[in-house]
Amino acid sequence: MTTGEQTPVTDRSLRYELAEGPGVVARCRALTRQALRAWFGPAGAPEREPAADALLLVSEVVTNARTHGGGPYELRLDGTDRALWVQVSDASAERPRPRGPHRAARCSGHGLYLLQRLAARWGSIPRGDTGKTVWFQVVVLPEAPRHRPA
Numbered sequence: 001m002t003t004g005e006q007t008p009v010t011d012r013s014l015r016y017e018l019a020e021g022p023g024v025v026a027r028c029r030a031l032t033r034q035a036l037r038a039w040f041g042p043a044g045a046p047e048r049e050p051a052a053d054a055l056l057l058v059s060e061v062v063t064n065a066r067t068h069g070g071g072p073y074e075l076r077l078d079g080t081d082r083a084l085w086v087q088v089s090d091a092s093a094e095r096p097r098p099r100g101p102h103r104a105a106r107c108s109g110h111g112l113y114l115l116q117r118l119a120a121r122w123g124s125i126p127r128g129d130t131g132k133t134v135w136f137q138v139v140v141l142p143e144a145p146r147h148r149p150a
Contacts, residue, residue, distance in 0.1 A: 008038040012036060012039050012080070013077070013078045013079070014031070014076070014077045015029060015075070015076045016075045016076075016108050017027075018071075018072045018073055020066070020071035020072070020073075020077060022064060024066065025059055025063055025066070028058050028059075028062045028072075029055050029058055029059055031077065031084065032054060032055055032058045032075075032077060032084075033055060035084070036055075036084060036140065039084070044084075045060060048140075050138055050141075053118040054086065054138040056082050056114065057086065057118055057136055058075075058079065060111035060114050060115065061086070061088045061115070062088055063111065064087065064096065064111045064134070065090035066075070068092065069090030069092040069094070069131065069132070070090055070091030072088050072089065072090050073089055073090065073130075074088070074089040075086075075088055075090075080139070081145065082139055082140060082141040082142070083137050083139045083140060083141075084137070084138050084140055085135065086136055086137075086138075087133050087134070088133065088134050088135075089131060089133040089134075090131050090132060091131040091132075092131050093126060093127075093131055094132070095126075095132065095133055095136050096111075096124055096134055097141060099114060101110070117139060120137045120138060120139045121137045122135060122137070123135060123136075126150035127146060
């Protein structure tokens with residue numbers, strides 16, 4: 001859940017303070033869905049592949065923060081002309097790492113694999129006493145092909 005604190009940083013940048021509890025993953029997906037539509041128009045629609053990938057990755061990163069990170073406390077969304085940047089901060093200083101090789105038949109353990117496969121870039125940033133931030137970028141609008149003169 002959000003605590004109701006939404007801080008616009010710019011017209012394409014939002015920061016939400018999160019409160020642990022039921023519904024935090026769904027709420028983060030809803031906030032991301034709203035930003036995608038507002039910033040990218042039809043290209044940000046959830047049925048479009050890049051937007052669907054972004055929503056799936058938000059679910060994974062927020063779930064990982066709940067499961068392994070002591071709970072998410074902030075979601076930040078930033079939009080550029082072509083891409084969505086997502087940051088999820090949690091209370092654990094432990095950096096994300098695979099818990100072994102990816103195995104598709106497992107019921108969990110797919111989050112980092114999905115980040116590697118679907119995000120244009122991703123990583124984590126230590127936050128000292130407040131834990132870490134896991135971030136990723138999804139390209140929503142591909143660069144237009146450049147035409148070479150004939």
